Amino acid sequence: MxxxxxxxxxxxxxxxxxxxxxxxxxxxxxxxxxxxxxxxxxxxLFPNVVYEAPPVSKLGTPEEYPVGSLTFLEGPRVNVFRDADGFRAVSAICTHLRCTIGPYGPADGEFKFVHSHCPCHGSVFDTFGKVWRPPAPRDLDVYYIGVGPDGRLFVDTSRPVGKDYQLKV
Ligand code: FES
CATH class of the missing domain: 1.20.5 (Single alpha-helices involved in coiled-coils or other helix-helix interfaces)
Incomplete structure (x- = not known):
């Protein structure tokens, strides 16, 4: 109660x-x-800074690159070669410890072809990415290069391709 x-x-x-x-x-x-x-x-989950370069890099139109030219893309560290057969995009990141390889230079007494020395430990690569002197354990990566709907070249570093891939234009 x-x-x-x-x-x-x-x-x-x-x-x-x-x-x-x-x-x-x-x-x-x-x-x-x-x-x-x-x-x-x-x-x-959403970092303020993205440290990796975006995978797709735009270039100019194919006509802007004369046969025999070499263009270095600083962001993705890729060398774009234009020769009589077409274009190819070869990584400039050494497969040893990821240093940026040096600029390509002419044939010399030791290497009878255009080549690049890695400044870190001396690996040598040709313009197709083939390694000619260790310690690099494997060839450089080769990436897809194509022409976009806007008529401009682009390189996609998320799409590795075979060593003999070339964009014919
Ligand atoms: S990083 Fe290129 S040879 Fe070591």
Whole structure:
């Protein structure tokens, strides 16, 4: 049986109301403490800086590159060769420890063809990416090069191709 004091206390919201309010504040604090870290984790999925070069690099139209020309793309570190047979895109990243290989130079006493020396440990590559002197363990990568709908060349470093791939134009 309810006493008149308890009845008055409930009517005014007494101890029960206070407990409910405190419980509500507790739950609210708990849930709020979960939201912050959850948002921080979601934010962590989207870094402020993208360190890798985008895989597709645009160049000019094929006519802008004379036969015999060599164009170095600094961002993706790719050499684009134009010769009588067409275009090819050869990585300039050494397969030993990823140094950027040096500029291509003419034949010399040791190598009877146009070649490049890696400045880090001396590997030598030809213009098709073939390694002629270690320590590089394998040939340079060759990437897809094509002509986009806008008539401009592009190189896609996410699409490695065979060593003999050339874009005929
Ligand atoms: S990084 Fe090129 S030879 Fe070592």
């Amino acid at each position: 309810e006493t008149s004091e308890q009845g008055t206390s409930r009517a005014q919201g007494g101890p029960d109301r206070g407990r409910r309010w405190l419980l509500g504040v507790g739950w609210l604090s708990f849930l709020t403490s979960l939201v912050g870290p959850a948002l921080a984790n979601v934010r962590f």
